[in-house]
Amino acid sequence: MTTAKRDAYTPETLLSVAVQVFNERGYDGTSMEHLSRAAGISKSSIYHHVAGKEELLRRAVSRALDGLFGILDEEHAREGRSADRLQYVIRRMVEVLITELPYVTLLLRVRGNTSTERWALDRRRDFDHRVADLLRAAADDGDVRGDVEVRLATRLVFGMINSIVEWYRPDGRGAGEREVGDAVVRLVFGGLRKAE
Amino acid sequence: MTTAKRDAYTPETLLSVAVQVFNERGYDGTSMEHLSRAAGISKSSIYHHVAGKEELLRRAVSRALDGLFGILDEEHAREGRSADRLQYVIRRMVEVLITELPYVTLLLRVRGNTSTERWALDRRRDFDHRVADLLRAAADDGDVRGDVEVRLATRLVFGMINSIVEWYRPDGRGAGEREVGDAVVRLVFGGLRKAE
Structure with a gap:
């Protein structure tokens, strides 16, 4: 997975990365830190799009x-x-x-x-x-x-x-x-x- | 699950407890500490029976x-x-x-x-x-x-x-x-x- 630029991020691409991480690590085993690293954007950038990992789960x-x-x-x-x-x-x-x-x-x-x-x-x-x-x-x-x-x-x-x-x-x-x-x-x- | 006495433990009963814990927590998420608590015996008692959790997995x-x-x-x-x-x-x-x-x-x-x-x-x-x-x-x-x-x-x-x-x-x-x-x-x- 290449590291995407922050500007390129949409709720849709973030969701796609999150689902991949949830499937690999399990939802329980995934932290916002894991999501931030996989997406290549900061945690605060993620919070700009969603309230937290449970919202990503709900959307997915x-x-x-x-x-x-x-x-x-x-x-x-x-x-x-x-x-x-x-x-x-x-x-x-x-x-x-x-x-x-x-x-x-x-x-x-x-x-x-x-x-x-x-x-x-x-x-x-x-x-x-x-x-x-x-x-x-x-x-x-x-x-x-x-x-x-x-x-x-x-x-x-x-x-x-x-x-x-x-x-x-x-x-x-x-x-x-x-x-x-x-x-x-x-x-x-x-x-x-x-x-x- | 009742806490069994150490003397009552056999490799068979230990195996049955271990499988239950592995299925609940996932094998990766299970530590010897979890097994010890679930079995109600000390870690050293477990090591008396098996070399470690991987041996329990293999037997199971x-x-x-x-x-x-x-x-x-x-x-x-x-x-x-x-x-x-x-x-x-x-x-x-x-x-x-x-x-x-x-x-x-x-x-x-x-x-x-x-x-x-x-x-x-x-x-x-x-x-x-x-x-x-x-x-x-x-x-x-x-x-x-x-x-x-x-x-x-x-x-x-x-x-x-x-x-x-x-x-x-x-x-x-x-x-x-x-x-x-x-x-x-x-x-x-x-x-x-x-x-x-």
């Missing part, structure tokens, strides 16, 4: 949450059969995870020690419930198997999707966003078993 | 790794069609994850800062490759779909299985070991789509 996880909740407002998530809406939401979740990789990574690592972290956990839970509702509706329509309890299925499907942040590297060498999205949709809906 | 992740690799030596993992062996291994992975929950949790959180952590990551990778080989063989047999790249499918399936450590609670209130195992096998092989 908001970006991830806005991306995820935004999906639910899209046309294909609102209209049509529940199973089709669910499939659309799952594919878009993969896209948001990959597009906003550092922000979603941070969101998934939040633990709940501060009020901002607890708020983020609550919002994550809300999102999980919205997707679980869709899965339940699809099961009620008879389009999705009914022999796996809805909350358990949601947890396992989220486990698969969220694991992407652990191994996805946007360096163009591994699978791309499209390939990962296709794989998740195929596995979540059809499983490994060969289609007859 | 070895327990998880021995459990996982042990699966591959079982009869149903060695004999029969690859797809059946794969299904057996996946079900047994869920059982080992749940039976050895704190040990596997620690294994999955290892980051690679010390030689013991790097060794654990290498062994995890070996295990992943063994399961990927089984998936590849099942695809070659035509029993498993060939339209999802093998390493990608393995990562996503492991993502689903490994997520269990994030939410499984052995308190008897949520899904039990058997129900989680059934759900994972159904979703991994059949997906959400209703069987015709």
Whole structure:
């Protein structure tokens, strides 16, 4: 990372540096001193932009949450059969995870020690419930198997999707966003078993 | 946790306390002082049992790794069609994850800062490759779909299985070991789509 000039700093670039440091050191393990060194600007310059590291955390996880909740407002998530809406939401979740990789990574690592972290956990839970509702509706329509309890299925499907942040590297060498999205949709809906 | 008497301590009980502390504070964030306080015995008593915290980490992740690799030596993992062996291994992975929950949790959180952590990551990778080989063989047999790249499918399936450590609670209130195992096998092989 090159040291940026103070004048070049915007809340946006500061946020991007902060998220990287939070993901490397953990939020608890990050001090304003760490942020100042990583950003190459003084602590007082940081305080010019934000009230402290908790505000940076709130902005960062908001970006991830806005991306995820935004999906639910899209046309294909609102209209049509529940199973089709669910499939659309799952594919878009993969896209948001990959597009906003550092922000979603941070969101998934939040633990709940501060009020901002607890708020983020609550919002994550809300999102999980919205997707679980869709899965339940699809099961009620008879389009999705009914022999796996809805909350358990949601947890396992989220486990698969969220694991992407652990191994996805946007360096163009591994699978791309499209390939990962296709794989998740195929596995979540059809499983490994060969289609007859 | 009650404070145990020094005489009552065995390497086994010390290990169990250490794993709990490592999972709560992170391995990097745990000092011998933390271990001594949690175990209710002096640091010198701990050194009577082990050379230091890295030895405790090695023993703890070895327990998880021995459990996982042990699966591959079982009869149903060695004999029969690859797809059946794969299904057996996946079900047994869920059982080992749940039976050895704190040990596997620690294994999955290892980051690679010390030689013991790097060794654990290498062994995890070996295990992943063994399961990927089984998936590849099942695809070659035509029993498993060939339209999802093998390493990608393995990562996503492991993502689903490994997520269990994030939410499984052995308190008897949520899904039990058997129900989680059934759900994972159904979703991994059949997906959400209703069987015709």
